[in-house]
Amino acid sequence: MRARTIAVIALSGALALIFGATAIAKPQTVKSNFNTDIDNWGTVDNFDGLSILEDPGYTPTEGHPGGAIYADDDDSGPGENTMAFLAFGTRFTGNFSAYYGGKIKLDMLENESTSKKVRIEFGTGTSQGGKAFFAKAKPAPGTDWQSYSVPLTAAHWQYAHFGGMSLGPLKPATKRILKRSLHKLKVVEVVADYSHAAGETVTLDNYAWVPPKG
Numbered sequence: 001m002r003a004r005t006i007a008v009i010a011l012s013g014a015l016a017l018i019f020g021a022t023a024i025a026k027p028q029t030v031k032s033n034f035n036t037d038i039d040n041w042g043t044v045d046n047f048d049g050l051s052i053l054e055d056p057g058y059t060p061t062e063g064h065p066g067g068a069i070y071a072d073d074d075d076s077g078p079g080e081n082t083m084a085f086l087a088f089g090t091r092f093t094g095n096f097s098a099y100y101g102g103k104i105k106l107d108m109l110e111n112e113s114t115s116k117k118v119r120i121e122f123g124t125g126t127s128q129g130g131k132a133f134f135a136k137a138k139p140a141p142g143t144d145w146q147s148y149s150v151p152l153t154a155a156h157w158q159y160a161h162f163g164g165m166s167l168g169p170l171k172p173a174t175k176r177i178l179k180r181s182l183h184k185l186k187v188v189e190v191v192a193d194y195s196h197a198a199g200e201t202v203t204l205d206n207y208a209w210v211p212p213k214g
């Protein structure tokens with residue numbers, strides 16, 4: 001009986017070690033470097049309205065470095081729709097609460113000079129109960145590759161609730177709301193439209209969620 005008790009104690013010790021290891025596992029950077037394919041990203045022609053999700057363009061060599069995805073804008077002028085890159089149901093889905101305090105990084109290239117900040121977004125929850133988070137990053141994209149980094153901390157984000165087909169008013173994010181929302185990441189988005197000129201092309205590479213240091 002005594003031997004058996006010792007065996008049980010030894011087993012619970014082993015389980016404690018396993019659970020301990022799980023609990024302290026450090027989150028890893030999750031990244032699309034597009035070096036082999038589009039990595040399940042899509043594009044939409046009308047990000048602020050209704051649009052069909054399509055495959056982005058793909059280049060195996062013109063990324064930063066290696067492969068990258070791109071969006072060719074087929075409308076122009078001040079009333080044009082806004083193109084965007086999106087990733088649904090991919091590695092950027094699920095519980096990302098451990099990334100609070102980390103950052104979203106990406107590299108972007110335009111085929112012309114622009115003057116708008118880069119729009120980076122993500123969505124949580126469901127279409128009924130979800131929220132959309134919005135951030136902007138400088139500098140405006142242009143004809144040289146630019147690297148962007150947005151901290152995943154409340155001060156850098158605004159958010160709105162989905163209400164039916166439309167978004168509610170934009171509010172500043174709080175730490176509590178952002179952290180809770182990161183539990184159920186559903187979609188990540190990067191606007192791909194910064195010029196009203198015809199023939200715009202935006203290229204995206206190295207989109208990543210980086211956990212906090214330490």
Ligand SMILES: [Ca+2]
Nearest residue numbers: 033063065067
């Ligand atoms: Ca690449």
Ligand SMILES: [Ca+2]
Nearest residue numbers: 073195196200
């Ligand atoms: Ca455009």
